[in-house]
Amino acid sequence: MSEIRLMKGNEAIAEAAIRAGCDAYFGYPITPQSEVMEYLMAERPEKRTGMIVLQAESEVAAINMVFGAAAAGKRVMTSSSSPGISLKLEGISYIAGADLPCVILNVARGGPGLGTIQPAQSDYFQAVKGGGHGDYHMLVLAPASVQEMADHMPLAFDLAFKYRTPVMILSDGVIGQTMEKVKLFDQMPRSTEVPQWAVCGNAGRKNRIITSLDLDPVKKEQQNLALQAKYQQMRENEVRYEKYLCDDADYLMVAYGASARIAKKSIEYAREKGIKVGLLRPITLFPFPSAVIAELAKKMKGILSVEMSAGQMVEDVLLATRQTPQVPVKHFGRYGGVVHSPEEIFEAFLKHFNLG
Amino acid sequence: MTEEIIIAGFGGQGVLSMGKILAYSGIMQDMEVSWMPSYGPEMRGGTANVTVILSDKEISSPVLTRFDTAIILNQQSLDKFEQSVKPGGILLYDNNGISVKPSRTDIKIHVVEATAEAARMGSPKVFNMMVLGAYLKLRPIVTVDNVIAGLKKSLPARHHHLLDENKAALIRGMEIVA
Numbered sequence: 001m002s003e004i005r006l007m008k009g010n011e012a013i014a015e016a017a018i019r020a021g022c023d024a025y026f027g028y029p030i031t032p033q034s035e036v037m038e039y040l041m042a043e044r045p046e047k048r049t050g051m052i053v054l055q056a057e058s059e060v061a062a063i064n065m066v067f068g069a070a071a072a073g074k075r076v077m078t079s080s081s082s083p084g085i086s087l088k089l090e091g092i093s094y095i096a097g098a099d100l101p102c103v104i105l106n107v108a109r110g111g112p113g114l115g116t117i118q119p120a121q122s123d124y125f126q127a128v129k130g131g132g133h134g135d136y137h138m139l140v141l142a143p144a145s146v147q148e149m150a151d152h153m154p155l156a157f158d159l160a161f162k163y164r165t166p167v168m169i170l171s172d173g174v175i176g177q178t179m180e181k182v183k184l185f186d187q188m189p190r191s192t193e194v195p196q197w198a199v200c201g202n203a204g205r206k207n208r209i210i211t212s213l214d215l216d217p218v219k220k221e222q223q224n225l226a227l228q229a230k231y232q233q234m235r236e237n238e239v240r241y242e243k244y245l246c247d248d249a250d251y252l253m254v255a256y257g258a259s260a261r262i263a264k265k266s267i268e269y270a271r272e273k274g275i276k277v278g279l280l281r282p283i284t285l286f287p288f289p290s291a292v293i294a295e296l297a298k299k300m301k302g303i304l305s306v307e308m309s310a311g312q313m314v315e316d317v318l319l320a321t322r323q324t325p326q327v328p329v330k331h332f333g334r335y336g337g338v339v340h341s342p343e344e345i346f347e348a349f350l351k352h353f354n355l356g
Numbered sequence: 357m358t359e360e361i362i363i364a365g366f367g368g369q370g371v372l373s374m375g376k377i378l379a380y381s382g383i384m385q386d387m388e389v390s391w392m393p394s395y396g397p398e399m400r401g402g403t404a405n406v407t408v409i410l411s412d413k414e415i416s417s418p419v420l421t422r423f424d425t426a427i428i429l430n431q432q433s434l435d436k437f438e439q440s441v442k443p444g445g446i447l448l449y450d451n452n453g454i455s456v457k458p459s460r461t462d463i464k465i466h467v468v469e470a471t472a473e474a475a476r477m478g479s480p481k482v483f484n485m486m487v488l489g490a491y492l493k494l495r496p497i498v499t500v501d502n503v504i505a506g507l508k509k510s511l512p513a514r515h516h517h518l519l520d521e522n523k524a525a526l527i528r529g530m531e532i533v534a
Contacts, residue, residue, distance in 0.1 A: 006380055006389065006510070032395060117395070178418045179376070179391035181383055258419070265417035341421040 010035035016153035023074035026065040032173040033107035063091030073198025079105035093132030097212025101160035107176035110337030118337030119173030124312035146180035174258035240283035249278030265342035290320035364405035365429025370484035375406035380506030482525035489529025
């Protein structure tokens, strides 16, 4: 039986990790996501499922523990917030380069630098364009509710193993700290299967090598081509999004995570005034729902991209709509830790499209 | 029905827990709920606030700047949130420590002397339940039974002997709101 609870996003994702059969969590505390490890520690998952939870000495240590456990074929994860994710990027690039699965949660906060502890969405570029060095991507999921924080956890592990890739769950301080009703899925067993590529003792068989290094550029290029083919597969098969009131819409908002929720409220205001606005909410940020946005753009008078940043996702919206240059694409967002209100989004919408 | 509420006061007054109990009560009544706190340095000795939404339909934004009801427990919060109440909405405040009273005429203003009454009853800690009772008298969106069920769910079992005291405070709050 599924179980209903009132939980913070951070708590829901921690509970979901245990239930999804996660083998190990390695992390280092940082606001606004410290509840993830606090919850895991309090739950004693080593007693519930045998899952290991360990506070590392730093973010860099945590991601390299993830690297090691992933190489052994385990379902393993870490979590942090913006400055901590920056520290993990070297490890993430190595994990992507070594074709290993893992899940990384970013409960984003304002930046740059040490920034602020309040919510932001200014890590979009870092999440979807690679972030670390080299031609790699993570598959990026963007939960917009406490329910999705829980539901994205098993999905993230499945996708990570399907593509042998790091999957990022890109959340923010609003979704992490807000409590909502959540229906928890039942406990899944931890996997006992050892993947064909895992390094876990080679008695009786040929050794397997996991590395991101190859000094032969021709071979390295081949490996890069294989990575790119994998990303193409993701673009073809893994695009996820939610369409909200798009059928009769004359205008479109594009927003993910907390901004999508706030934008929905501003759409209520618009519709009360008889202005037909819809919302396209990307659930995967990489791969980005470009095709559906391109299709929707054909019947729109204007598109407003809403994100708690100076304008990052709007670049992908612009790329998606290059076949419809007559449709203006604008950006709105407060950032640096300020969360925009539904009223501010609505006012920006009216101003950008000369409707006020 | 959607009720959008801000609860604001000093850190330590039980602002966040009052919101949590209200949210839990909503779940007991099969409603959609959202509870979004202010977090960070604001919470240490300064002001604390939480946005609580109860609705019979899916909740869009957990982030709001205009509210159906503001429940106010100190002067700073009154100064900050009086203007955020929607016209026709409710402002409920505890007059302990309030020197500049609310002045709007387009909203319904109610007072509950919960701090004083809870002290008289010898249980100052349940003052927030008294305020919650006052609110539920004005806006009976959840039943007393569901509040107690919600409280039971949010309290660890070792505190369940306090349920009766909390229920008494809740009912006293309903009686003294003006």
